[in-house]
Each structure stands twice: as C-alpha cells, then as structure tokens.
Amino acid sequence: MKHILIIDDDVAIGDMLTEALTLEGYRVSRAYSGTEALLALPQARPDLVLLDLMLPGLAGEQVLPQIRGIPVIVVSAKVDVQDKVDLLLGGAVDYVTKPFEIRELLARIAVRLRQAPAPDAARFTFGPLELDADTRVASVRGAEARLTRTECAILKLLMLNPTQVITKSTILDRISLDTPDCTESSLKMHVSNLRKKLRELDGNDYIEAVWGIGFKLRAPE
Amino acid sequence: MKHILIIDDDVAIGDMLTEALTLEGYRVSRAYSGTEALLALPQARPDLVLLDLMLPGLAGEQVLPQIRGIPVIVVSAKVDVQDKVDLLLGGAVDYVTKPFEIRELLARIAVRLRQAPAPDAARFTFGPLELDADTRVASVRGAEARLTRTECAILKLLMLNPTQVITKSTILDRISLDTPDCTESSLKMHVSNLRKKLRELDGNDYIEAVWGIGFKLRAPE
DNA sequence: GATCGCTTGAAACACATCCTCATCATCGAC
DNA sequence: GTCGATGATGAGGATGTGTTTCAAGCGATC
Numbered sequence: 001m002k003h004i005l006i007i008d009d010d011v012a013i014g015d016m017l018t019e020a021l022t023l024e025g026y027r028v029s030r031a032y033s034g035t036e037a038l039l040a041l042p043q044a045r046p047d048l049v050l051l052d053l054m055l056p057g058l059a060g061e062q063v064l065p066q067i068r069g070i071p072v073i074v075v076s077a078k079v080d081v082q083d084k085v086d087l088l089l090g091g092a093v094d095y096v097t098k099p100f101e102i103r104e105l106l107a108r109i110a111v112r113l114r115q116a117p118a119p120d121a122a123r124f125t126f127g128p129l130e131l132d133a134d135t136r137v138a139s140v141r142g143a144e145a146r147l148t149r150t151e152c153a154i155l156k157l158l159m160l161n162p163t164q165v166i167t168k169s170t171i172l173d174r175i176s177l178d179t180p181d182c183t184e185s186s187l188k189m190h191v192s193n194l195r196k197k198l199r200e201l202d203g204n205d206y207i208e209a210v211w212g213i214g215f216k217l218r219a220p221e
Numbered sequence: 222m223k224h225i226l227i228i229d230d231d232v233a234i235g236d237m238l239t240e241a242l243t244l245e246g247y248r249v250s251r252a253y254s255g256t257e258a259l260l261a262l263p264q265a266r267p268d269l270v271l272l273d274l275m276l277p278g279l280a281g282e283q284v285l286p287q288i289r290g291i292p293v294i295v296v297s298a299k300v301d302v303q304d305k306v307d308l309l310l311g312g313a314v315d316y317v318t319k320p321f322e323i324r325e326l327l328a329r330i331a332v333r334l335r336q337a338p339a340p341d342a343a344r345f346t347f348g349p350l351e352l353d354a355d356t357r358v359a360s361v362r363g364a365e366a367r368l369t370r371t372e373c374a375i376l377k378l379l380m381l382n383p384t385q386v387i388t389k390s391t392i393l394d395r396i397s398l399d400t401p402d403c404t405e406s407s408l409k410m411h412v413s414n415l416r417k418k419l420r421e422l423d424g425n426d427y428i429e430a431v432w433g434i435g436f437k438l439r440a441p442e
Numbered sequence: 443g444a445t446c447g448c449t450t451g452a453a454a455c456a457c458a459t460c461c462t463c464a465t466c467a468t469c470g471a472c
Numbered sequence: 473g474t475c476g477a478t479g480a481t482g483a484g485g486a487t488g489t490g491t492t493t494c495a496a497g498c499g500a501t502c
Contacts, residue, residue, distance in 0.1 A: 081322045088328040093336065094315070101302045107309035115314070115336060148448060165356045186450045192492060209490060210356060211458060212370050369459060407461050413480055430479065432469060 002113055002125075003027040005046035007037040007063065008075070009056055013098075017050065020102050021109075034058025038066055045123055045132075048112055050075050051092070053083075064091055069121035071112045075100065124159035127219050129198070129206055131155055140201040150175060151194040154187075158207065158217045167214035191215065223334055224248045226267035228258040228284065229296070230277055234319070238271065241323050242330075255279025259287055263346045269334055271296050272313070274304075285312055290344065292333045296321065345380040348440050350419070350427055352376055361422040371396060371403065372415040379428065379438045388435035412436060 004021055008014045009032045018028045029044045031037040035057040041049075049067060053060035053076040064072060064087065074087050077098040084095045094108050124131045130139050136152040138145045147155065153175040158166055168184055191207060198206050208218035225242055229235045230253045239249045250265045252258040256278040262270075270288060274281035274297040285293060285308065295308050298319040305316045315329050343354035351360045357373040359366050368376065374396040379387060389405055396403060403411075412428060419427050425441035 081325050084322075084325050085328040088325075088332050093332060101305075104302050104305050104309075107306040111309050111314055150449075183450075185452080188491070189450070191490095195491090211489070213355075213357070216356065371460075402461070404461080406463085409480065410461075410482095413482090416480090433478075 001025065001027050002048070003029065003044065003046045004109070005029045005031060005037070005040065005044050005049045007031045007034070007049060007055065007060070008052035009033060009054075010052065013052075016102070017105075020106065024106060026109075032056075034060065034063045037063050041067065041070075046070060047123065047125075048073065048109060050109075052076060053078055053087075061087070061090075067091070071115075073105075073108060073112060075105070124156065126159050126162050126206070126217055128202070129159075131159055138198060138201065140198075140204075143201045145197040145201055147194070147197065148190075150190045151197070154190055154194060158215065162217050165210045165214050165216045170214065222246065222248050223269070224250065224265065224267045225269050225271060225330070226250045226252060226258070226261065226265050227271045228252045228255070228276065228281070229271070229273035230254060230275075231273065234273075237323070238326075241327065245327060247330075253277075255281065255284045258284050262288065262291075267291060269294065269330060271330075273297060274299055274308075282308070282311075288312070292336075294326075294329060294333060296326070345377060347380050347383050347427070347438055349423070350380075352380055359419060359422070361419075361425075364422045366418040366422055368415065368418065369411075371411045372418070375408075375411055375415060379436065383438050386431045386435050386437040391435065 002025075004026045006014050006017055006021075006028060008017070008030075011032075014030055014032075018030065021028050029040065029046060031040045034055040037051075037055075038058070047070070049070055049072045051060050051063060051067075051072050051074050053074065055063070060074065060076070064074070071093040072091065073094040073096060074092045075096050075098060076083075078084075079097050088095055093112050096105055096108065122132060122134045124133070128140050131137075131147075131152070132139075133152055133156050136147045136149070138147055138152075138155060154171055157171060157174050168187060171187060172184065195205060195207050198204070202220075204220040206217055206220070208216045210216055223246075225247050227235050227238055227242075227249060229238070229251075232253075235251055235253075239251065242249050250261065250267060252261045255276040258272075258276075259279070268291070270291055270293045272281050272284060272288075272293050272295050274295065276284070281295065281297070285295070292314040293312065294315040294317060295313045296317050296319060297304075299305075300318050309316055314333050317326055317329065345352040345354065349361050352358075352373070353360075354373060354377050357368045357370070359368055359373075359376060375392055378392060378395050389408055392408060393403060393405065416426060416428050419425070423441075427438055427441070429437045429439035431437055
C-alpha cells in the first residue's frame with residue numbers, strides 16, 4: 001500500500017485530502033508544520049509528499065530541499081510563475097494551485113507514483129514486492145526476508161530499472177562499492193541466494209535470467 | 222543534447238515553442254498531425270514529446286497510447302477536469318493548459334527530463350512488429366517472443382534496413398561478432414527458427430526470401 | 443578464542459543455444 | 473514437366489551458460 005504524507009496546516013483541506021486519499025486506497029500521514037514534517041519524514045518514510053508552502057515554523061520552500069529521494073507535489077495558493085518555476089527546478093515533481101480539483105490531484109499523484117523511483121530512495125516496490133534498502137528487508141504482503149548487503153544491492157539495482165535487463169558486468173560495477181572483489185561466479189551465488197529468499201516469501205521467482213546478457217525483474221502472473 | 226518532438230498543428234504556437242526550446246539548448250522536431258507524429262516517432266526517437274490534442278488526421282488522445290517509453294506532456298486548450306484525468310491516467314506525465322506560461326512549461330519539461338532515466342535506445346519497429354534488442358524480446362500488439370542472441374542480431378539487422386535486401390554474406394559478416402562460427406547452413410536454421418517465433422505472434426511471415434540473394438523484411442497485408 | 447554470518451570458489455547438474463547433418467519443399471532453367 | 477540447385481524444416485549432439493550445492497576463507501561479534 002502506498003503511503004502519502006500531507007504537510008499542510010490547514011485542517012479543513014488536510015481532512016478533505018485525507019478522506020479522498022484513503023478512499024483511493026492510500027495510507028495517509030499528516031504533518032502540520034515544516035518542523036514537524038522534517039521530524040516525521042524519517043519515521044513515516046512515505047512514497048510521496050504533498051507539500052503546502054505557507055507553513056508555520058518552517059516554510060515549505062525550506063522543507064523541500066531537505067526531502068531526498070521522495071517525490072514532492074507542491075500544493076499551494078501561490079500562483080506566481082516565478083514561484084512555480086523555482087520550486088519545480090528546486091526538486092518538486094509537480095505543482096498544483098489551490099483551489100484544486102481533487103480528481104486532477106489524484107490523477108497527478110497516480111502519475112508520480114507509477115514513475116520510476118529516485119536512485120537515492122530507500123524504499124522500492126515492484127508489484128507486491130517491497131524493499132527497504134536501509135533495513136535491508138524485502139517483503140511481500142507482510143512476509144519478510146532479511147537480505148545481506150550484496151543481495152540488497154543487487155535487488156535495489158533491479159528494482160531501480162524494473163523494465164530493463166541489467167547485465168552482469170553492470171551489476172558487478174554498481175555493487176563493487178560495497179564488495180570490491182565480487183566476481184562473476186560469486187555473483188551467481190548471490191543471485192541464487194536472493195532468489196531463494198524471495199521464493200520463500202510467496203513462492204514466486206521475481207528474478208528472470210536473460211540468456212547471455214544478465215538479469216531482469218519479472219512480475220508474477 | 223536532449224531532443225523534443227512538438228506535435229501541434231498551430232504554426233504560431235509551434236514556432237514560439239521551437240524558439241524557446243532551442244534557446245534552452247534542446248533539439249526540436251515538429252509534427253503537424255497525429256498521423257505524421259506516428260510516422261516521425263520511430264525515426265526521431267525524442268526524449269520527450271509535447272502533444273496537442275486537437276490535431277488533424279488523428280486526435281492526440283489516439284496518439285498518446287501509441288507512444289511508449291517516452292514521456293509525453295499534453296499541451297491543450299481543453300480545461301475539463303475529466304479530460305485531464307483521463308490523459309494523465311492514460312499515460313501522459315503532465316498536462317498544461319493553453320494559454321500557458323512558457324517559463325512554467327520549460328520548468329515542467331526540465332522536471333520530466335531530469336526524472337527520465339536513459340531511454341533504451343535499442344528499440345526497433347517495423348509496422349506492428351517491435352524489437353527490444355536489450356531484452357531480446359520481439360512483440361506484436363502485446364504478444365511477445367524471446368529471441369536468442371543470433372536471432373536477435375539477424376532481426377535487428379533486417380529492421381535497421383527495412384527496405385533493402387540483405388545478402389546472406391552480409392548477415393554473416395555483421396553477426397560474426399556475436400557468433401563467429403555461424404555458417405551459411407546454420408544461418409538457415411536461425412532464420413527458420415526466427416520465422417517460426419514471429420509467426421507465432423500474429424501468424425504473419427515477416428521475413429521474405431529473395432531467391433539466390435538473401436532476405437528482406439515484408440510487411441503483412 | 444570460538445561462533446556466527448557473509449562472501450567466495452569450485453564442481454555437478456540442468457538447460458538454452460548453436461551447429462551439423464539429413465530430409466523435404468520450392469524455385470528456375472531447359 | 474523434369475532436373476538441378478537453393479531454401480526450409482526437423483532431429484541430434486557439442487558447447488557454453490545458468491543454477492544449485494558444498495566447502496572454505498574472512499571479518500565481526502560475543
């Protein structure tokens with residue numbers, strides 16, 4: 001289930017958003033000031049943030065640059081073009097002006113959530129499969145598996161490019177920061193172990209081998 | 222240099238956009254109708270598409286679902302919320318209403334381009350037939366077939382020169398990097414297997430034998 | 443220092459791919 | 473139409489790749 005954090009001090013708008021988002025099947029958290037938002041972010045780990053600009057404590061413009069790896073949609077009454085441009089170029093993925101049509105906002109949220117996650121994000125999803133790269137826990141519908149550092153790096157790389165085939169040399173290059181001496185034969189081991197752990201979650205084999213090239217994520221039927 | 226395709230029949234707006242985008246350092250292509258856009262897309266392979274809705278020939282709503290793997294920003298005078306929602310959920314990454322502020326549009330383009338990872342450049346199309354040389358998957362209207370390395374190399378060579386006849390010796394030369402021991406007799410094998418796989422997609426035989434010379438792609442009726 | 447977990451390496455096995463050979467079908471020339 | 477040559481298809485075997493299991497090295501923790 002996708003998790004959305006609403007950062008807005010306007011209780012009426014926040015309540016309305018919460019109700020609409022919950023109906024859509026999202027999990028919702030709230031923060032009512034900029035400072036509270038910064039405190040809540042590491043705990044909540046949302047998949048997307050709705051950020052108001054005029055906040056008590058710390059303005060939204062100050063909060064935005066501190067959010068890394070999570071897409072932020074700015075929801076504000078400011079209509080000035082320069083504000084929009086600054087915020088979009090400053091890291092926001094979208095900008096919606098109040099008053100807004102809730103259906104349009106929901107559509108824009110859906111667009112952002114279906115797009116590829118940022119490389120420095122800590123949480124990834126691929127169908128029912130979820131990965132927390134910080135705690136190195138992979139899970140499917142509640143069933144969890146602890147991954148080793150290398151396994152987590154491989155799975156993260158695959159989940160960052162869910163449609164592409166990742167060559168073995170690419171994997172070796174990209175995970176060499178963690179374990180420099182990893183060779184192709186040991187890579188087989190890690191993939192094998194990773195597969196085994198994922199298979200124990202729900203019986204599906206999420207990793208597909210592309211013969212002579214590398215590996216690729218595969219969605220279960 | 223990033224490449225942007227403008228699909229709009231309004232010459233004034235298109236010219237204005239072209240000028241602004243060129244100043245920003247983008248390379249710009251134009252298409253003035255939906256049908257022209259579909260023809261231009263496989264050739265131009267842009268990084269991003271600006272799509273108007275009211276187009277002669279084929280409406281933008283019909284063009285959008287045929288664009289795969291390239292982010293599309295819809296630029297339209299339609300302000301109805303249902304239109305926006307349909308298009309956003311139908312694959313567009315953003316929706317900007319005319320008249321628009323050029324600076325905001327530029328910012329939104331920059332956001333989409335910074336999010337877009339490397340568009341896989343290894344895709345080829347020939348009529349309804351598509352080939353992804355990275356994943357080695359050939360597909361026709363959703364039906365997919367996995368190809369071997371040599372089969373993929375042969376099909377790629379044919380699709381790179383869709384109008385020409387490719388001699389067998391040419392094929393042997395060009396795929397010798399992948400499979401050095403391929404002889405003329407084994408080439409028959411691969412073409413045969415390739416034909417069989419493609420035939421299972423939609424029943425058509427895309428590969429035509431030119432007697433005494435070589436092979437050539439053939440479009441189904 | 444012993445234990446545990448992670449990583450690495452080699453070997454066995456299974457399997458996809460590719461080539462060779464044989465057979466049948468098709469085309470062109472006479 | 474017949475014949476020779478070329479193209480197409482199928483089966484079998486050799487090669488390489490992928491997967492798994494087992495064992496050993498290494499570092500961290502207790």
